[in-house]
Amino acid sequence: MTTTLHTPPVSTSGDKADARVVRRRLGPGRRIRFAFWIGPALALALWAVGSASGVIKPAILSAPWDVVIAFEDQWVNHDLLGNILSSLERSLIGLSIGVVTGAVLAVFSGLSRAGESLIDGPIQIKRSVPTLALIPLFIAWFGIGHEMKIITIALISMVPIYIHTHNGLRGIDGRYAELAETIGISRGEFVRHVVLPGALPGFLLGMRFAVTSSLLGLVVVEQYNAVAGIGHMITLAEQYGQTDVIVVGLVIYGVFGYCADSAVRLIARRVLSWRQTLEG
Amino acid sequence: MAADSGGLTTAAAVRVRNLHRSFNKDGGVLNGLDLDIAPGEFVALIGRSGTGKSTLLRALAGLDRDVAGHGRIEVPASVSVVFQDSRLLPWKRILDNVIFGLRGADAADRGRQALAEVGLAGRERAWPYQLSGGEQQRAALARSLVREPQLLLADEPFGALDALTRIRMHALLRKLCEAHRPAVLLVTHDVDEAIVLADRVILLDAGVVDTDVRVELTSRSRSDAGFAGLRTLLLDRLGVAADAG
Ligand SMILES: Nc1ncnc2c1ncn2[C@@H]1O[C@H](COP(=O)(O)OP(=O)(O)OP(=O)(O)O)[C@@H](O)[C@H]1O
Ligand SMILES: [Mg+2]
Numbered sequence: 001m002t003t004t005l006h007t008p009p010v011s012t013s014g015d016k017a018d019a020r021v022v023r024r025r026l027g028p029g030r031r032i033r034f035a036f037w038i039g040p041a042l043a044l045a046l047w048a049v050g051s052a053s054g055v056i057k058p059a060i061l062s063a064p065w066d067v068v069i070a071f072e073d074q075w076v077n078h079d080l081l082g083n084i085l086s087s088l089e090r091s092l093i094g095l096s097i098g099v100v101t102g103a104v105l106a107v108f109s110g111l112s113r114a115g116e117s118l119i120d121g122p123i124q125i126k127r128s129v130p131t132l133a134l135i136p137l138f139i140a141w142f143g144i145g146h147e148m149k150i151i152t153i154a155l156i157s158m159v160p161i162y163i164h165t166h167n168g169l170r171g172i173d174g175r176y177a178e179l180a181e182t183i184g185i186s187r188g189e190f191v192r193h194v195v196l197p198g199a200l201p202g203f204l205l206g207m208r209f210a211v212t213s214s215l216l217g218l219v220v221v222e223q224y225n226a227v228a229g230i231g232h233m234i235t236l237a238e239q240y241g242q243t244d245v246i247v248v249g250l251v252i253y254g255v256f257g258y259c260a261d262s263a264v265r266l267i268a269r270r271v272l273s274w275r276q277t278l279e280g
Numbered sequence: 281m282a283a284d285s286g287g288l289t290t291a292a293a294v295r296v297r298n299l300h301r302s303f304n305k306d307g308g309v310l311n312g313l314d315l316d317i318a319p320g321e322f323v324a325l326i327g328r329s330g331t332g333k334s335t336l337l338r339a340l341a342g343l344d345r346d347v348a349g350h351g352r353i354e355v356p357a358s359v360s361v362v363f364q365d366s367r368l369l370p371w372k373r374i375l376d377n378v379i380f381g382l383r384g385a386d387a388a389d390r391g392r393q394a395l396a397e398v399g400l401a402g403r404e405r406a407w408p409y410q411l412s413g414g415e416q417q418r419a420a421l422a423r424s425l426v427r428e429p430q431l432l433l434a435d436e437p438f439g440a441l442d443a444l445t446r447i448r449m450h451a452l453l454r455k456l457c458e459a460h461r462p463a464v465l466l467v468t469h470d471v472d473e474a475i476v477l478a479d480r481v482i483l484l485d486a487g488v489v490d491t492d493v494r495v496e497l498t499s500r501s502r503s504d505a506g507f508a509g510l511r512t513l514l515l516d517r518l519g520v521a522a523d524a525g
Contacts, residue, residue, distance in 0.1 A: 197371040
């Protein structure tokens with residue numbers, strides 16, 4: 001019997017030569033630093049250039065520096081911080097209520113056929129009625145105060161959470177449920193260890209929709225008899241024809257929405273690190 | 281070498297009587313199957329594709345509630361299943377997968393020990409996708425063994441592994457089973473695997489146990505004369521010419 005031993009080529013030079021065959025990448029590739037900010041910064045630059053060169057007339061859209069001046073004026077003279085805080089408070093309370101109810105309803109209707117027949121239908125019906133069209137009704141029911149605003153925002157943000165969590169839950173591989181059955185765990189443990197983590201990607205997508213929906217709801221509800229809030233500020237500015245103040249409000253909404261969305265995506269990347277996806 | 285062991289009646293870990301299962305009205309998959317497995321006995325189940333091996337295993341695991349049929353099944357209180365895919369929860373780290381559903385303060389320690397037994401010490405905090413196919417399957421084995429089951433059901437657990445890893449897994453499984461002594465029912469389509477691993481090989485055909493042989497070999501090496509004889513017998517019953525296998 002002959003044996004041939006192949007000795008591996010010994011690398012004599014200490015250099016780190018690295019010759020490899022690399023396939024063309026079809027996915028999005030490695031993450032870029034500050035990628036979140038590149039798009040918005042570019043948009044801001046375009047806006048500034050457009051205003052400076054006169055392409056964007058002040059009557060159409062105030063220049064960024066005018067907006068900064070208006071911002072300062074609002075901050076100093078009109079309690080802009082108070083407006084921001086009161087808007088934030090409204091959307092946060094509404095959003096939290098909406099997210100919790102949406103998720104709880106999704107788990108109930110996702111895990112039990114009885115729950116599904118009770119919950120799913122009404123939510124689909126509710127979904128086809130625009131929440132904003134319900135406001136007059138809510139005003140009649142809950143008055144024009146704080147309650148009506150919170151309930152509207154909660155309802156608006158509940159729907160995407162429900163839809164996406166439910167969808168994510170039902171998309172969980174049935175084999176994991178089978179495994180859980182053979183291991184002999186309780187329903188509560190099943191929900192905690194299989195259902196919730198499995199539905200988490202869906203929930204987080206719903207969350208991205210929900211944060212922006214809650215801001216959308218904010219814009220509308222604050223037009224009704226608010227004494228504070230960004231929507232209130234915009235409504236006043238509208239009456240006095242102060243375009244720059246309106247743009248201040250819009251920019252604040254934009255920044256809110258963008259930051260909230262980025263935060264959700266960041267959290268999603270952290271908590272979904274068990275996945276090997278193109279997100280990377 | 282090979283002896284018939286038709287009626288094993290002493291205290292059995294598994295007792296199946298007159299088991300019927302069918303997926304449609306034309307014909308049953310299992311037609312009055314009887315089977316006994318003694319505590320600590322390692323039984324390999326072979327049979328042609330589609331003869332109902334998985335159906336029997338799922339019946340024993342209690343996973344066939346939607347399948348029509350009747351019959352009597354007695355299994356021990358603690359049964360553990362190893363599936364063909366490792367079925368590790370992708371969102372749990374390896375150790376958490378192994379001790380999933382395990383109660384007690386020492387669960388983590390027992391999990392670590394089980395992982396060490398299957399040669400995965402140090403990989404406790406890895407995500408399932410970071411493990412190779414064989415490592416995932418070993419983690420699944422650890423998850424089953426840490427529960428110290430009285431009955432281990434395995435449906436082609438090494439089906440997706442390469443030949444070399446399979447040989448390693450065979451040795452590991454024998455060693456672990458000798459240490460923990462559960463009754464084992466292992467489904468395989470590989471006659472050699474069945475003979476190497478099992479105390480007894482049963483062959484399923486037409487929904488009943490067609491052949492039931494005890495493996496009594498002095499050594500489990502393929503060069504053993506008894507090995508070849510048993511292999512020929514089983515392949516013959518499977519309708520395959522032995523030299524072709
Ligand atoms: N869920 C199902 N619905 C309908 N028929 C099924 C179902 N599961 C299995 N069968 C049928 O039952 C028969 C036995 O299937 P089973 O999976 O038990 O075979 P098997 O012996 O495990 O085969 P293999 O070696 O290929 O895994 C097959 O004819 C199969 O088509
Ligand atoms: Mg099968």
